[in-house]
Amino acid sequence: MSNDSISHTESGVTIIRTTSTFDCGGRCPIRLHVKDNRIIRIEGDDVGEPEQLRTCLRCRAFRQYVHHPQRLMFPQKRVGSRGRGKFERISWDEALDTLANELNRVKETYGNEGIFLATGGGYLAALHNGGFAAQRLLNQFGGCVTHYGNISSEGAVWASLTQYGSVMVGHSRDDMLNSKLILLWGWDPARMISGTNTMYHVIKARENGAKVIAVDPRYHDTAATVADEWIPIYPGTDTAVFVAMAYVIIKEELHDQAFLDKYTIGFEKFRDYVLGKEDGVHKTPAWASEISGVPAETIERLAREYAGTKPAALMDCQGPARSAMGEQYNRCAATLSAMTGNVGRPGGSACGGLMGIPVGHMFRMSAIPPGKNPFEMDGPRVKGTLDIRLRVIKRVHINKIFDAILKGKKGGYPSDIKMMWSMCNNYLNQTGNSNKAARALQKLEFLCVNELFMTPQARYADLLLPVTSSAERSDLTRPWPSGPYFTFMNRALEPLGECKSDFDIANELAERLGIKNFNPYTEEEYLKMFAELNPEYQKHIKDYDKFREDGIHRVKLPEPIVAFKEQIDDPDHNPFPTPSGKIEIFSQRVADLKKADTPPIPKYMPTPEDRNDPLFEQYPLQLLTPHPKNRVHSELYLVPWLREVEAHRAWINPLDAEPRGIKNGDEILVFNDRGKVAIKAWITERIIPGVVSIFEGAWYNPDKDGVDRGACANTLTKDAYSGGGAAVMNTSLVEIEKI
Amino acid sequence: MQIGFYFDQTRCTGCSACRVACKDWNDTPAGPENWMRILYTEEGKFPKPFVSYMIAPCWHCAEPLCAAACPVDSITKRAEDGIVLVDSEACLGNAECDVKCLKACPYDAPQFGPQNGAKMHKCNFCLDRHLEGKLPGCIEACPVRALDAGPLAELEKIYGSGKEAVDFKYSKQSKPAVVIKAKISPLNTT
Numbered sequence: 001m002s003n004d005s006i007s008h009t010e011s012g013v014t015i016i017r018t019t020s021t022f023d024c025g026g027r028c029p030i031r032l033h034v035k036d037n038r039i040i041r042i043e044g045d046d047v048g049e050p051e052q053l054r055t056c057l058r059c060r061a062f063r064q065y066v067h068h069p070q071r072l073m074f075p076q077k078r079v080g081s082r083g084r085g086k087f088e089r090i091s092w093d094e095a096l097d098t099l100a101n102e103l104n105r106v107k108e109t110y111g112n113e114g115i116f117l118a119t120g121g122g123y124l125a126a127l128h129n130g131g132f133a134a135q136r137l138l139n140q141f142g143g144c145v146t147h148y149g150n151i152s153s154e155g156a157v158w159a160s161l162t163q164y165g166s167v168m169v170g171h172s173r174d175d176m177l178n179s180k181l182i183l184l185w186g187w188d189p190a191r192m193i194s195g196t197n198t199m200y201h202v203i204k205a206r207e208n209g210a211k212v213i214a215v216d217p218r219y220h221d222t223a224a225t226v227a228d229e230w231i232p233i234y235p236g237t238d239t240a241v242f243v244a245m246a247y248v249i250i251k252e253e254l255h256d257q258a259f260l261d262k263y264t265i266g267f268e269k270f271r272d273y274v275l276g277k278e279d280g281v282h283k284t285p286a287w288a289s290e291i292s293g294v295p296a297e298t299i300e301r302l303a304r305e306y307a308g309t310k311p312a313a314l315m316d317c318q319g320p321a322r323s324a325m326g327e328q329y330n331r332c333a334a335t336l337s338a339m340t341g342n343v344g345r346p347g348g349s350a351c352g353g354l355m356g357i358p359v360g361h362m363f364r365m366s367a368i369p370p371g372k373n374p375f376e377m378d379g380p381r382v383k384g385t386l387d388i389r390l391r392v393i394k395r396v397h398i399n400k401i402f403d404a405i406l407k408g409k410k411g412g413y414p415s416d417i418k419m420m421w422s423m424c425n426n427y428l429n430q431t432g433n434s435n436k437a438a439r440a441l442q443k444l445e446f447l448c449v450n451e452l453f454m455t456p457q458a459r460y461a462d463l464l465l466p467v468t469s470s471a472e473r474s475d476l477t478r479p480w481p482s483g484p485y486f487t488f489m490n491r492a493l494e495p496l497g498e499c500k501s502d503f504d505i506a507n508e509l510a511e512r513l514g515i516k517n518f519n520p521y522t523e524e525e526y527l528k529m530f531a532e533l534n535p536e537y538q539k540h541i542k543d544y545d546k547f548r549e550d551g552i553h554r555v556k557l558p559e560p561i562v563a564f565k566e567q568i569d570d571p572d573h574n575p576f577p578t579p580s581g582k583i584e585i586f587s588q589r590v591a592d593l594k595k596a597d598t599p600p601i602p603k604y605m606p607t608p609e610d611r612n613d614p615l616f617e618q619y620p621l622q623l624l625t626p627h628p629k630n631r632v633h634s635e636l637y638l639v640p641w642l643r644e645v646e647a648h649r650a651w652i653n654p655l656d657a658e659p660r661g662i663k664n665g666d667e668i669l670v671f672n673d674r675g676k677v678a679i680k681a682w683i684t685e686r687i688i689p690g691v692v693s694i695f696e697g698a699w700y701n702p703d704k705d706g707v708d709r710g711a712c713a714n715t716l717t718k719d720a721y722s723g724g725g726a727a728v729m730n731t732s733l734v735e736i737e738k739i
Numbered sequence: 740m741q742i743g744f745y746f747d748q749t750r751c752t753g754c755s756a757c758r759v760a761c762k763d764w765n766d767t768p769a770g771p772e773n774w775m776r777i778l779y780t781e782e783g784k785f786p787k788p789f790v791s792y793m794i795a796p797c798w799h800c801a802e803p804l805c806a807a808a809c810p811v812d813s814i815t816k817r818a819e820d821g822i823v824l825v826d827s828e829a830c831l832g833n834a835e836c837d838v839k840c841l842k843a844c845p846y847d848a849p850q851f852g853p854q855n856g857a858k859m860h861k862c863n864f865c866l867d868r869h870l871e872g873k874l875p876g877c878i879e880a881c882p883v884r885a886l887d888a889g890p891l892a893e894l895e896k897i898y899g900s901g902k903e904a905v906d907f908k909y910s911k912q913s914k915p916a917v918v919i920k921a922k923i924s925p926l927n928t929t
Contacts, residue, residue, distance in 0.1 A: 040766075041763060041764055041766075042760075042763050043876075043879070044879060044880065049884075054756075054879075054880070054881070054882045054884075055756075055880075055882070056754060056756050056882055057754055057755050057756040057758075057759040057760075060756055060759040060760045060763055060880060061759050061762075061763065063763065190752035190754060191754075197882070199752060199882060199883055200882060200883045200884060203750050203883050219788050219790065221752045221753055221754070221790075222752065224752075224753075224788075224790035224791075225749075225750065225751070225752045225883075230786060230787070230788075231786075232785070232786050629754060629755075630755075640768070640769030641759050641762050641763070641769050642759070643769070644769050644770070645755040645758065645759065646755075653785060654785075655785075684781060684788075685781065685783060685784055685785040685788040686781065686785075686788050686790065687785075688785070688786075689785065
């Protein structure tokens with residue numbers, strides 16, 4: 001611990017500057033007041049306004065997370081049947097020997113392909129990200145099978161890469177002050193954060209005179225705070241409304257043809273599709289109204305307003321893209337942005353849903369080099385590919401992990417998985433179809449979980465390894481998805497109980513597995529090296545010790561960052577990083593895939609479990625699974641100060657509740673063929689009739705009859721992915737009934 | 740001098756960061772004792788609902804009705820800054836006096852834990868922070884800067900004299916120390 005980072009006060013309290021590592025959408029400086037190896041209070045950033053970065057309620061409750069009485073404090077092994085949650089304390093020696101022996105046994109019996117490594121977003125930092133150390137270890141052990149993609153954003157990633165050849169599609173948040181019109185299209189930063197201070201900037205933009213319209217199945221808290229108008233829409237139908245807006249814009253010649261000519265390719269093909277020349281269907285507002293529930297005249301008005309207000313920021317995000325053709329939503333949004341000349345323009349938005357800026361972005365963080373995975377050596381080259389089929393030859397799609405465990409090679413997966421080593425994730429809870437996941441975990445020969453808590457997934461472990469929290473580690477962190485700043489996490493506490501970091505666990509396993517020179521550096525050496533060798537830190541941070549002492553380095557921007565400004569200002573010298581050098585409304589790369597689920601131009605397409613699926617007769621309600629405000633996905637679930645902020649309830653419109661005899665506060669079942677959850681009903685006018693909303697991340701807790709009493713949203717979702725790789729968490733049909 | 744709070748209801752997203760920061764700073768356990776509460780109102784019909792949030796700390800009234808109601812004078816108002824404090828040691832507890840302070844307060848500010856005999860606690864304007872020249876924890880915790888605090892006269896100079904809002908009615912009897920920028924419900928303007 002750097003002594004300079006501590007300021008002693010008279011009461012024997014030290015104040016440590018750090019951040020959390022949650023997958024929360026922010027990254028906030030926090031000051032932990034520490035006494036006798038306990039956090040006793042928390043304060044936020046202490047720089048003056050306007051630079052101050054204010055943390056949200058989640059980290060305000062950080063000490064109840066770190067010092068939670070249910071933290072796992074020593075290694076344990078399963079006793080009794082798997083999944084019952086009965087464990088017995090063992091020593092670290094026994095625990096590490098057990099894991100080493102299982103790794104050796106599976107390797108010798110089935111080959112390295114029998115080993116599955118499940119990493120995740122549970123700890124987002126450079127050094128102690130358990131996944132990197134474990135991947136490096138298993139690569140040196142001969143390889144393993146792992147997963148591809150993330151649950152959050154694959155649709156947006158695919159769309160941004162297709163349209164722009166880049167994932168840096170965001171503006172710095174202060175640029176919203178340049179907007180005259182902001183469309184919150186499936187975006188609720190009051191809850192999902194989207195970068196520290198983002199909601200504050202949305203409010204400032206509104207106060208600065210921007211009109212704000214929210215298009216969403218829910219009248220969420222962002223809309224309730226800033227929206228001049230709420231346009232309710234059925235989940236999964238955003239693209240239909242976009243296409244119909246394009247129809248109005250084209251018919252009324254409101255599009256910016258000069259911009260399209262100069263910066264894009266393929267608009268004519270999109271226009272032909274919109275006007276019905278391709279398939280005979282005129283994508284009129286009336287057509288989209290049938291699909292989306294948005295009145296045709298509202299779509300017309302919205303199209304005219306968006307095309308006629310400059311600059312206008314269409315803020316698409318990732319939630320609507322977590323659906324059965326999710327990438328089409330982000331691509332179509334980006335196409336509308338090009339049609340209206342809002343790409344590369346201050347106050348505009350390139351869309352694409354990722355909202356990241358290239359200063360301090362988490363994607364550009366240094367980490368322990370994992371090296372090459374021998375299992376993947378004979379696989380296809382996948383870097384930058386838009387062909388998801390190539391990505392799942394040697395890896396398993398993240399929303400198919402448990403199907404792969406159940407079906408193996410016979411099911412078309414890369415291998416027959418025999419054991420799983422899991423860290424920084426709770427995929428049973430956080431990927432589609434939790435009941436199937438629970439069945440799959442029963443099939444494994446061995447499951448080892450590195451965890452802080454007895455999560456639903458940890459309950460199925462044979463071996464539990466207790467890991468330290470971010471308060472017990474030093475590390476480099478970065479904001480997700482948006483700087484412009486870099487943060488340093490100073491260790492506040494000595495490890496609690498017998499907890500170890502994932503990094504130390506990998507080190508100790510390496511010795512047992514006979515892997516020489518696995519880790520040549522100490523934590524301190526690694527951190528300094530990461531800082532000194534990373535091009536971004538090199539550019540911005542001249543004094544490592546001061547960076548560490550301050551816990552943050554803020555980058556002063558001379559003007560707001562606007563995605564693709566260079567390409568728009570000087571296209572001759574700055575082509576878009578696509579094959580054509582232009583914004584690709586038509587993508588030849590995608591055309592060459594010849595896949596019906598990924599058309600080369602953005603399109604609305606019917607999908608399973610949309611409102612026209614025959615299943616709709618049996619399950620006539622769509623399920624929405626948005627981010628909760630009082631936890632980060634399934635992290636922080638047990639924290640009392642957060643739990644009491646908001647009861648876990650299903651949002652239901654009175655028009656759906658009344659015919660079923662459901663009253664506010666009633667216990668109800670939400671169900672489909674995949675599962676049943678028991679949850680309290682919250683009857684509200686804030687949701688479109690025909691849709692039920694359950695915040696994701698509540699812990700799966702099946703009773704003896706198979707009813708999930710924890711009401712995990714994924715008990716109802718499907719373990720499938722779209723053509724662009726998006727997990728389909730918002731494409732599920734359900735029915736509800738009073739218990 | 741009288742300290743007070745400023746609340747911009749038009750900015751509040753109901754996130755509860757203020758409430759959690761309060762619990763952290765004052766070490767208040769999860770449960771019914773909430774020195775900072777968030778009131779919620781939903782009105783109107785789909786597709787035009789109206790939603791608002793209102794903070795509910797202690798408003799450190801000029802004429803604290805709680806103090807007058809307390810049978811053992813455990814509630815006092817500081818002369819130098821008007822902060823209303825409770826001596827929880829002196830408080831008789833919720834069972835013995837039947838929460839007379841809570842019944843007297845127009846804003847339900849006095850708070851009791853779940854146990855029988857629980858003593859009254861409430862927002863003390865983070866007196867320890869105040870004495871160090873810092874703002875209360877809730878103020879610095881607000882991610883959207885909907886909160887401010889300071890001498891009431893100064894707050895009125897900066898933010899005007901708004902005293903009514905959804906879920907808040909100004910008590911002329913107790914004179915709460917607050918300035919509010921109210922959110923206007925379209926349903927109440929006609």
